Amino acid sequence: MTSATDRRRQEVLRAIVADYIASQEPVGSKALLERHQLQVSSATIRNDMAVLESEGFIVQQHASSGRIPTEKGYRQFVDHIHDLKPLSAAERRAILTFLEDGVDLEDVLRRSVTLLAQLTRQAAVIQLPNLKVSRVKHVEVVALGPTRLLLVLITDTGRVDQRNVELEEAIDAEGVILLRDLLNGALVDRTLTEGSTSLEELAENPPARISHALTRSATRLIETLVEQPADRLILAGASNLTLGLPGVIEALEEQVTVLKLLTNVPDLGNVSVLIGEENEDEDLHDASIVATAYGSDGHALGGLGVVGPTFMDYPGTISKVSAVARYVSRVLAGE
Template identity: 75%
Template sequence: MVSATERRRQEVLRAIIADYIVSQEPVGSKALLDRHKMNVSSATIRNDMAVLESEGLIVQEHASSGRIPTEKGYRQFVDSIHEIKPLSAPERRAITGFLEEGVDLEDVLRRSVQLLSQLTRQAAIVQLPMLNLSRVKHCEVVLLSPHRLLLVLITDTGRVDQRNVELGDGFNPDDLPRLRDLLNAALVGKTLGDARTSLADLAHDAPADIRDAVVRAARVLVETLVEQPTDRLILAGASNLTRGVRHHPSGLPGVLEALEEQVVVLKLLANVRDLGDVTVSIGEENEVEQLHSTSVITTAYGSDGAALGGLGVVGPTFMDYPGTISKVSAVARYVSRVLAGD
């Protein structure tokens, strides 16, 4: 059972974090008493701050300054959040109004990160639905020239991928419907991993007169989408990180370079695989050294109870954790409803 003294110290820690998030300036005992009305003496507050400092939850940068939260302090604060802060009515209207104008899933996701970066004033990232979990809905084939095809793959999650196919022989436009039907027969209703066998069979059994086009198209699909699937990402609001430039000891360019690396961002979004769960990584909890001065909040979106991709924000460690968690969760829920067709 938590004692009254421990509860008060937790309140002091929360107050220090709240004030530091707003000002990014060290917080003193007098300021806490003036702003938070804790009904105790200044000596009691100073004693509580000394205990919190001894526990590594806050730190005094200079002898005459107030205290600032440490990563351990932020972690204890985040772990104490049991309820997600509800969005305001204007925030809910902004999300639904702006995202409902999306013309397709990719447009909705692009709008989602744009809006999320504006609402949180952080950098926002989203992963398009993972190809290995999506089923092919249709494969359109476009003849760009007698020696080049364009394959447009549409999945049941709304993801669209395009691939060029270079042909060895000239292709007769009249054979396009046959090629399209053969590819769709091998692909539709399957994940790309499951379609590997049917694509191999298709290439083996292709009609002689269009065999070259069938073999080349199947090879491109297997090599670029099955064996080496590309998880596409959208990033918005990276310029927001310049607000906390002095809090990045290793330099803001290092943070921005890390966000440009697709593998790095995919690792950030891979932390949460269950719908409704939110992961918060603070400072050195992030594997990538360039992101040790940041906090990352991520969650998943999906349909039918399955996660199809991740989204989240990257910002300074002094971010508004309750508000940011709420906004990331709300946007993920909306994207999930789009996928479900609600």
């Protein structure tokens, strides 16, 4: 059971972290007593600070200076955040209106990451939909000529791929309709991986009158489904990190590390916080990452988050990341 002393020290640590986040200046016992209603003597505060320092939660850089939080201190602070500052009604309306004006999925995601960078004054990143969970919504077949087709593949995440197919044998209008129906029957509501298997099975026993066109089209679509373009990130607000975090900017620009982090975000509605050396990549050891998932119909489609210094405003950042993800999910679901 937590003692009154432990609770008070937890409150002292919370106050030190909050003050340091606000000022980026070492925090002394006198300042704590002036700013916070701790209702104990300065000697008690100094003693608590000495204990917190011995336990590795805070550190004193110089003999005469106040204390600053360590990564362990930030972790303790984050793990004990109970109340997140809710967004104002005006902020919520502004977010929803801004996102609803997006013309397509990528535009909505681009708007969301720009907004998140502005709200948090940090760098924000979002992952375009995870292709593994995409399902085929529709395949359109357009005759560009007797021996040339255009295949348009549309997924439920808004991805659109177009491929031309050159035929050695002419196909008529009825053949195009039959081909469209067969391709949709094999692909609609299937994941990209499942769709590839269905197309292979379809191509093994095609109707004689469109055998050539079906084989060519199935092969072209399988190439499209299997050779998926690499997952991409959209980044905004990198200029917010220019002071003191050059390695972090390089890691963001390389994308691989951050993409791996966003691919492993928690389920919808949960937020993860990685602080300093909790990040595997050395370039991110001076940074903290607050990330979550966005999606629709209960399925995560990708991750989004904020990258900033370890002294970031954790309660505010967690609240804003969570809110933007929630609104992106609502827009994608058509709510």
